[in-house]
Amino acid sequence: MSEENSVEDMEGVVEELPVVNEEEKKEMMAKLEMEQNLPLAIVGGAVAAIIGAAIWATVTVVTEYQIGWMAIGVGFLVGYAVRFLGKGISPIFGIVGATFALLGCVLGNIFSMVYFGSVQEGVPFFELLSSVPISALFSMMVETFALMDLLFYGLAIYEGFKLSFRV
Numbered sequence: 001m002s003e004e005n006s007v008e009d010m011e012g013v014v015e016e017l018p019v020v021n022e023e024e025k026k027e028m029m030a031k032l033e034m035e036q037n038l039p040l041a042i043v044g045g046a047v048a049a050i051i052g053a054a055i056w057a058t059v060t061v062v063t064e065y066q067i068g069w070m071a072i073g074v075g076f077l078v079g080y081a082v083r084f085l086g087k088g089i090s091p092i093f094g095i096v097g098a099t100f101a102l103l104g105c106v107l108g109n110i111f112s113m114v115y116f117g118s119v120q121e122g123v124p125f126f127e128l129l130s131s132v133p134i135s136a137l138f139s140m141m142v143e144t145f146a147l148m149d150l151l152f153y154g155l156a157i158y159e160g161f162k163l164s165f166r167v
Helices: 022-035 038-063 070-086 091-121 125-131 134-144 147-162
Strands: 004-008 014-018
Touching (some): 038 070, 070 091, 091 125, 091 147
């Protein structure tokens, strides 16, 4: 093959792309690595997980039904936030995205359970949320866990991981 590769775009026009040699590739990778920002990726993932959890809980409360596909939305939101803010290409960015995607899903379930409990007990949501011990929240998660949750949590983790990397 020559110094250039041919690529056909959507309109059938052939465009010649230059071949990048190993030295140029190393320089580009070094530049991308320097632009990575793990702390900002972590903050973005955490904020996106909380926002995703709030949306998850809102949909669950309004519909009175847990819609598992919300997990994919949480994974997408978290993964995109990690990618946009972190500009990462290293594996740690995928791990951050996957972790916060899972945490966002779990938090969405917790917010939903606390809301329904607050309605049942006649206690304000944030008062109940701040007073329920973590062990009780864990017990509620175990009691309400269904096998299908594994599928949706897995999809959220996949989306959070896959979308966390810079393109």
